[in-house]
Amino acid sequence: MTSTPHPEFNCAEFVLAVLDWLESRENAPEAIDTSLELLANSRRRVFLRVMRTYEEPLTLPDAAEEVAVRETGVSVPELSAEHVADVYISLYHDHLPRLVDAGLLEYDQERDLVSPAEISETSFDV
Template sequence: MTSDSHPEHDCVEFVQTALDWLDETDEPDASAESLDDAFALLADQRRRLLLAVMRTYGEALTLPDAAEEVAVRETGHNVTEISAERVREVYLSLYHDHLPRLVDAGLLEYDQERDLVAPDAV
């Protein structure tokens, strides 16, 4: 986002791009369902942050490390300024809620034995 951009304009542009994508697809009903699924996955900030973390690193991270990075991005503070309880809460919500959704969607991979999260190799 540039310093002269406006969030409302960015949102309108994004919606118009999504509508253009729907218009260009051969199967509008299936595409609309895919778009609904994508928006549902992106609706939660913590899921968006986890995806952003994984894109930033581009390689497998332990879930505790990913949780720390998500907590840093949520709070805007250094990891040393974030309580262990906060990081634990982020870890648990990722483990029980957000990570399974992103794995089921094929966006991330998770090795439970090693507690490793990796971007899907699509």
């Protein structure tokens, strides 16, 4: 499968810049692979951006609604309940557990509340 390149985005330049950045650090190959796998899915990237935008706990239904809005580009009243439910289910069963395991988000299942994880500055020294 070949994707159509976006004219405003130079994939080759981006990949080379990431490689240069990685070479300037001592990273474990497994950590790099895991990080890139987390970022490989567009819904996970949108979910992380939503959580970074609000920088406070959100209920998972509210986060799912915001992810659906950003994915579709339509307003909340225009979203179908089925679409939001599909996003919620994929976040709950697939994306949220991965992001919690990676230490990027925290989840209170009792309250169905998602929070950005506290990440120290030293975490970026990998």
